[in-house]
Amino acid sequence: MKIVSWNVNSVRARIINISEYIEKFKPDILMLQEIKTEEKNFPFENFKKLKYESYVFGQKSYNGVAIITKSKISGFEKNYIKDKKNQARISKCEVKIKSNLVNLFNIYVPNGNPINTDKYQYKKDWLNLFIKKIEQSLKANKNIIIGGDFNIIPEEIDVHDHTRYENDALFKIEIRKKFRELINLGFVDIYRHINKNKQEYTFWDYFAGSWQKNLGMRIDHFLISNNLINRIQNVKINKFPRSRIKPSDHTPIELEII
DNA sequence: ATGGCTGAGCTACTCAGA
Numbered sequence: 001m002k003i004v005s006w007n008v009n010s011v012r013a014r015i016i017n018i019s020e021y022i023e024k025f026k027p028d029i030l031m032l033q034e035i036k037t038e039e040k041n042f043p044f045e046n047f048k049k050l051k052y053e054s055y056v057f058g059q060k061s062y063n064g065v066a067i068i069t070k071s072k073i074s075g076f077e078k079n080y081i082k083d084k085k086n087q088a089r090i091s092k093c094e095v096k097i098k099s100n101l102v103n104l105f106n107i108y109v110p111n112g113n114p115i116n117t118d119k120y121q122y123k124k125d126w127l128n129l130f131i132k133k134i135e136q137s138l139k140a141n142k143n144i145i146i147g148g149d150f151n152i153i154p155e156e157i158d159v160h161d162h163t164r165y166e167n168d169a170l171f172k173i174e175i176r177k178k179f180r181e182l183i184n185l186g187f188v189d190i191y192r193h194i195n196k197n198k199q200e201y202t203f204w205d206y207f208a209g210s211w212q213k214n215l216g217m218r219i220d221h222f223l224i225s226n227n228l229i230n231r232i233q234n235v236k237i238n239k240f241p242r243s244r245i246k247p248s249d250h251t252p253i254e255l256e257i258i
Numbered sequence: 259a260t261g262g263c264t265g266a267g268c269t270a271c272t273c274a275g276a
Contacts, residue, residue, distance in 0.1 A: 010265055062274065
């Protein structure tokens with residue numbers, strides 16, 4: 001089963017790119033972040049034509065997450081954590097993989113910049129709430145996959161110039177510690193687990209030829225609960241969509257699980 | 259290279275992104 005996470009930076013502005021991606025790479029489950037639309041304006045029909053069902057937690061203008069799936073999922077849930085700002089940033093569902101029921105989380109963690117504002121506190125609060133909820137969730141079901149835009153650069157290798165990001169909400173030590181805290185509950189950052197020294201990115205900003213110069217960062221991740229690690233066949237950052245016309249600033253990360 | 263590019267909402271310009 002191929003499960004993919006992709007921050008699309010508006011599902012409506014990106015519908016051609018996303019459709020092209022689906023037809024070319026055939027994900028079973030595609031988790032989208034930053035769809036930037038309410039459910040009533042979501043392009044359900046476009047995905048239906050490609051034989052995918054859509055499950056949407058939308059919001060006007062900003063944020064928003066969705067699951068586009070060919071596989072059967074159950075228990076789709078919005079508002080999984082109590083978000084102080086009422087932002088659409090997380091959904092949960094269950095998917096059967098072989099004989100296991102796996103809890104699948106799709107997350108869009110707050111950016112947190114600038115760090116001298118309440119946006120940064122909101123990011124920390126959000127991460128703390130999320131960590132607590134995952135801790136609880138593990139007690140009920142140890143099979144968990146968390147995919148999404150974490151807005152966290154885990155280590156120095158994961159950004160083109162780490163010295164520029166020491167006081168950035170994506171790379172500040174206390175934020176990276178939250179990432180470690182999550183992992184210490186019993187997960188691996190599966191990309192780094194498989195690729196020990198590889199320097200690849202999932203995001204390049206739109207400015208000043210960042211893509212052409214490969215000035216990017218790895219901020220989109222899959223965390224896999226320890227008991228599922230040996231079921232992972234492959235994890236891949238697919239740069240193709242970032243190279244297309246009118247791209248998202250993020251590119252998909254793809255997971256193969258058996 | 260802390261400034262420049264992109265999308266939404268709206269229709270001039272701000273907010274947000276990372």
